[in-house]
Amino acid sequence: MSRDICVCLDFLTDAHKAKIAAAAEKGGMTAHFFTLDQLDEAAKCGKNAEILYSCTPKLLRQCEKLRWYCCSYAGVDLYCKDPTLFHDPDCVLTNSNVYGLTISEHTVMVTLMLLRRMPEYDVWMSQHQWKGMLPVRSIKDCRLTMLGTGQIGRCIARSFRALGAKKITGVSRSGRPVEGFDEVFPVEKLNELLPDVEILVMALPGTDDTQKILNAERIGLLNEKALVINVGRGTAVDQEALVAALNGGKIAGAALDVVDPEPLPPDHPLWTAKNLILTPHVAGNMTLAYTCDKNVGQFLEDLENYLAGRPLAHVVDRSRGY
DSSP: OOOEEEEEOSSOOHHHHHHHHHHHHHTTOEEEEEOTTOHHHHHHHHTTOSEEEESOHHHHTTOTTOSEEEESSSOOHHHHHOGGGOSSTTOEEEOOOOOHHHHHHHHHHHHHHHHTTHHHHHHHHHTTOOOOOOOOOOSTTOEEEEEOOSHHHHHHHHHHHHTTOSEEEEEESSOOOOTTOSEEEEGGGHHHHGGGOSEEEEOOOOOGGGTTSBOHHHHHHSOTTOEEEEOSOGGGBOHHHHHHHHHTTSSSEEEESOOSSSSOOTTOGGGGOTTEEEOOSOSSTTOSHHHHHHHHHHHHHHHHHHHHTOOOTTBOOTTTTO
């Protein structure tokens, strides 16, 4: 009886498929490849598959004998909140923590746009007004406060350090020291930190603990020069309070790559908020060839572990949500 790996993804190159097929064959398994517009065909394969490497819960529901699901995304909150997606409650879930580079580049981009007043210049240009220069700031000698010190947060910290950030402070659930951060505080200290925040970057998973972690009270603690950048989950921010702070000049600006809900309704007040940069959840995803290569590489690393009977390296704790 064959041992099948069902792979259903759109970003794979022929080279990626060849590497996966060879690794599977070496371990006595057979890899089958489908794109996301072939879900019906993939579901037939997945029904008896031992391993699924994909990104869609719809397909996961069809996999009755699955022992390992490798999600190609970093965010796995949906799979942690809905245990009925898995036929076997002991099915191992791993995720793909390979988005640090592309998300850090996006974060640097929008931070510089805000520091150099691009939303305001954009309004002037759209109105055909040539008003001259606004005072600007720099990442050099700035203070970064990083809410979330996981793989993505660490990559962002390294990027800001390379550009000359003066101080990089982390905030995490545990408050344990993390390489690349000058200090790390537990989330219980967040209120004490917010009044002095210059740039607040949020890279948090979607869990009960992070739901509106930046609420109206905490937004009210920010100073008028503060910037808020969210590349984690839209549910982490009280969006109504953020809009009020932006439109009232209580903070200097914000950039949101994630919102709640997604897609954002056409009449949502975020669309017209002042000094806000909105992007449609594109900071990560499979936007770089480098990310795709790393994604496949991480799957192959754990496939080797799986075939050797070793623990997988990227297992998600479904009780914690990451």
